[in-house]
Amino acid sequence: MTWVLFRLTMRELMGQRRAVLMGLFGLLPVLLAAIGLLFGVEDTGHSTQQFAADELLGVLVVGMLLPLVALIFGTAALGSEIEDGTAVYILAKPVARWKVIASKVGAAWVATSAIVLTSTIVSGLMILAGEEQQGIVPAFSVAILAGGLAYVTVFVLLTAMTGRALIIGLGYVFIWEGVLTVFAPGAQLFSIREYVLGIADWLSSTSRGDFEAELAATTSLMMMAVVIVVGFVLAVRRLRSFEAGEQA
Amino acid sequence: MTTETGTAPVEVISASKWYGNVVAVNDISFELRPGITGLLGPNGAGKTTLLNMMAGFLRPSAGEVRVMGRAAWHNVEMYADIGLVPEREAVYPFLTGHEFVLLSAQLHGLPEPEHATRRALRAVEMTDAENRRTGGYSKGMKQRVKIAAAIVHDPDILLLDEPFNGADPRQRLQMMEMLQEMAAEGRTILFSSHILEEMERLGENVLVIVAGRLAASGDYREIRRLMTDRPHTFRLRTSDDRKFAGALLADESVTGLELGDEGLTVRTGAFSTFITVAPRIAKEQGVSILEIVPRDESLESVFEYLVSR
Numbered sequence: 299m300t301w302v303l304f305r306l307t308m309r310e311l312m313g314q315r316r317a318v319l320m321g322l323f324g325l326l327p328v329l330l331a332a333i334g335l336l337f338g339v340e341d342t343g344h345s346t347q348q349f350a351a352d353e354l355l356g357v358l359v360v361g362m363l364l365p366l367v368a369l370i371f372g373t374a375a376l377g378s379e380i381e382d383g384t385a386v387y388i389l390a391k392p393v394a395r396w397k398v399i400a401s402k403v404g405a406a407w408v409a410t411s412a413i414v415l416t417s418t419i420v421s422g423l424m425i426l427a428g429e430e431q432q433g434i435v436p437a438f439s440v441a442i443l444a445g446g447l448a449y450v451t452v453f454v455l456l457t458a459m460t461g462r463a464l465i466i467g468l469g470y471v472f473i474w475e476g477v478l479t480v481f482a483p484g485a486q487l488f489s490i491r492e493y494v495l496g497i498a499d500w501l502s503s504t505s506r507g508d509f510e511a512e513l514a515a516t517t518s519l520m521m522m523a524v525v526i527v528v529g530f531v532l533a534v535r536r537l538r539s540f541e542a543g544e545q546a
Numbered sequence: 547m548t549t550e551t552g553t554a555p556v557e558v559i560s561a562s563k564w565y566g567n568v569v570a571v572n573d574i575s576f577e578l579r580p581g582i583t584g585l586l587g588p589n590g591a592g593k594t595t596l597l598n599m600m601a602g603f604l605r606p607s608a609g610e611v612r613v614m615g616r617a618a619w620h621n622v623e624m625y626a627d628i629g630l631v632p633e634r635e636a637v638y639p640f641l642t643g644h645e646f647v648l649l650s651a652q653l654h655g656l657p658e659p660e661h662a663t664r665r666a667l668r669a670v671e672m673t674d675a676e677n678r679r680t681g682g683y684s685k686g687m688k689q690r691v692k693i694a695a696a697i698v699h700d701p702d703i704l705l706l707d708e709p710f711n712g713a714d715p716r717q718r719l720q721m722m723e724m725l726q727e728m729a730a731e732g733r734t735i736l737f738s739s740h741i742l743e744e745m746e747r748l749g750e751n752v753l754v755i756v757a758g759r760l761a762a763s764g765d766y767r768e769i770r771r772l773m774t775d776r777p778h779t780f781r782l783r784t785s786d787d788r789k790f791a792g793a794l795l796a797d798e799s800v801t802g803l804e805l806g807d808e809g810l811t812v813r814t815g816a817f818s819t820f821i822t823v824a825p826r827i828a829k830e831q832g833v834s835i836l837e838i839v840p841r842d843e844s845l846e847s848v849f850e851y852l853v854s855r
Binding site: 300384390 | 620637653655
């Protein structure tokens with residue numbers, strides 16, 4: 299990674315309206331936690347731990363906030379430069395392509411983590427205040443950090459491959475992870491969301507009834523590592539063969 | 547400057563580039579040596595495609611493009627020797643001019659990036675606006691800051707795609723002088739343009755590209771002469787068209803003539819001879835020339851002629 303490119307990408311990602319919008323999006327779990335605190339979660343028929351792990355963090359944060367924020371930052375990190383033609387200013391330099399990809403992935407990961415992790419910690423601690431913690435917040439925080447890296451790596455790869463990364467990414471998040479994994483359990487093996495839940499389940503000490511992931515910890519960890527490494531290598535290879543104007 | 551093995555800094559060897567059935571560049575060969583070379587051609591002729599192949603941003607479909615003796619494609623190291631000014635106007639709008647050039651200096655790993663940045667900005671006369679964001683720059687200012695970013699590392703080879711777009715005449719002249727100075731120091735400079743006059747001022751050597759093919763190459767004056775001496779068509783109105791037509795037919799510079807309601811249409815194969823002979827004949831015949839209008843002076847028609855030669 300080069301710090302020059304990392305800083306440039308961070309300015310690009312955080313200096314525009316998209317960062318404000320993502321920040322507002324990140325407030326949703328905090329809002330839900332506040333509502334839960336005000337009205338209590340007993341009426342939902344769930345324990346506070348189950349509500350925190352399964353619904354607030356499992357569904358809202360891991361199922362929606364994390365992939366969407368990662369999608370926006372991951373596709374913008376390299377995609378906006380390819381789209382407007384400024385990519386040539388970084389590619390026409392004697393900088394190894396792996397460093398370019400590492401800088402882009404790194405910046406998108408930090409931007410994603412800043413929003414999703416803050417939202418996770420604040421909303422999680424709010425809803426679990428005065429309750430038995432069961433390691434839920436730290437477990438989800440670590441899992442989300444790993445998941446964020448996997449998501450942004452995949453989305454940076456997509457932008458290096460196609461000008462339609464955003465559409466394909468949305469399809470992956472909503473159709474593959476949101477629908478297919480429910481009706482075709484085999485699809486869970488290729489779902490970053492399931493890896494995140496698998497790691498969170500492994501790290502937390504929630505009881506079986508409160509929160510249970512579909513994938514085992516070892517499978518989740520292994521697949522997550524494979525996605526990150528393979529995604530990174532493919533993105534570097536794709537960028538090495540990037541042709542000007544092909545996505546304009 | 548040549549490479550250690552004595553080869554030209556840039557070699558294009560039977561290079562072609564096609565997209566499906568569309569041929570953008572068709573079997574072009576040339577060498578770029580130190581000095582300024584102009585790449586001239588109408589819009590859509592393949593200039594940018596050719597430049598992108600030289601800059602390592604397009605893989606030739608056939609043939610080869612070599613920079614400093616090595617293939618340009620998949621050659622990241624060559625960018626230490628190359629400065630590139632792309633045609634597209636976009637620069638990072640949130641960076642100031644200074645930050646934009648500094649970014650380039652830092653990515654090149656220069657030992658004193660701040661010093662190199664100030665020097666490059668001075669060279670393009672952008673020091674006054676260096677602390678303003680590039681998003682607020684005019685097109686000409688963006689062009690100049692792009693050139694500053696391309697020369698910040700003192701490259702041996704400079705590739706510029708339509709570099710004078712949007713620059714006012716004074717800026718244009720200043721940039722041309724700067725490029726001439728760089729060429730005099732032994733650098734290899736290629737700039738593309740669709741404007742003939744820019745070639746006249748800068749291009750000692752010219753490559754003319756039309757419809758993806760190299761239509762002509764060599765000394766600018768020689769190409770200019772070819773362009774001048776191609777068949778020309780004029781429309782004339784005189785005080786006595788019929789009498790003047792009869793006298794013109796006897797002159798060997800005239801290859802064809804039509805007499806119509808709108809006057810005379812004259813075809814000549816020797817432009818320079820005709821424009822001196824016509825007034826003399828008119829004077830001898832006691833005819834006044836009221837109007838003389840060239841019919842085929844567009845750049846496209848000049849290019850078409852060069853291709854069909």
